[in-house]
Amino acid sequence: MFRFDWKMTLFVLLLLPVLIRLGYWQLEREAEKRDLQQLYEERQSSAPLPISGVDWSDKDIGWSRIQAEGYYETEYNFLLDNRIQSGQVGYEVLTPFRTDYGVLLINRGWIAAGPRREILPSIETPEDKAVIEATIYIPDGELMMFGEETLSGEQWPKRIQQVHLARMSEALGEKLIPARLRLSAGSAGELSIDWQTVNMQPEVHRGYAIQWFLMAAALVVLFVFFSFRRKEKPNE
Template structure:
């Protein structure tokens, strides 16, 4: 009896949790829409935001120059069924200020991991406009794990460890540009891997499972009573 109640309570709790996640996503989507409708931040405004800010969704417009004509490759990325890398370049916006990590886009890889893709880095000053984001940390592994040489393959976007690797401070957010004239690579990242509606769908499934479970257990209990 106790185990039956426990399982039923767990199924209901999972459904409620999915509903809460749905509301959180809906609130966050509303906040993102508001941020997207606002004027672009300047780089000085970005750096002046509180350190505990969630930067995702803010827009930025700034002139930048390549701090180095080298490319970073974020490993283990998948886009439209293809496996590859998300390429980045380090840009300088203002002298003696943190550098900006610019997303160049997704590029597929070959079966041979030793053959890194060749991407021509930005080599001249460029006007950048796009949205800022922070990728959620992987709970299983958040270490940079940078490999030697260039292009430099990394396993996670750990900005703190990357700044140590580069021996230079980095801005606390990554810029995904609206477009880059020099690069036509896709930009697959989106703020939400799952919509509020999907969370509601999962909640409905948990509640249905709870109802079916309690019906089956109730039927078994009635059968035992009759016997």
């Protein structure tokens, strides 16, 4: 016999839609990641765009390949902290690359951290003029940082926790082209490169969606079980 418990009913009515919505949200994220990977593969298979023909104000140039001629500003490097490759902690090295069309900020790849925190790694940077290829990178969600990071002082390289182009431009004393670029393999200045298009594979989102839907189903089953459970007699 069904026993109505308004507290339990209210709890289920409030929680069930949340669980279902979280499941569908994970499925939406899975679809977004698959679309992003497809776009990346399409644009990586196309010929690189010359920097002279790139419209940096275009919102739809993400993951395009570009080609630029210029030289690295060898005395200026930013070290993006807490980057892990093959289980080892290190940095990603971002170096300004000067061209006739502006200064690009190039992520050259990973480098291992020093033996102690206060010892920064030695960075080899080509000094000669070079032609490089890079991909316009669109971040797929990054950790939120609390408080503003200061890049003051004369010391280089500078350790950073996140890429903030405005503050990095200020530290350099000149404006950077408003885009983040990842160096392509084989280009001058390449370090250890193992680029990932997304920080979480689409299949992982599907797994999370299944978990949320299973929790919703379990909630319904428990609600039905306790609503129809036989009422115990006092002597029981």
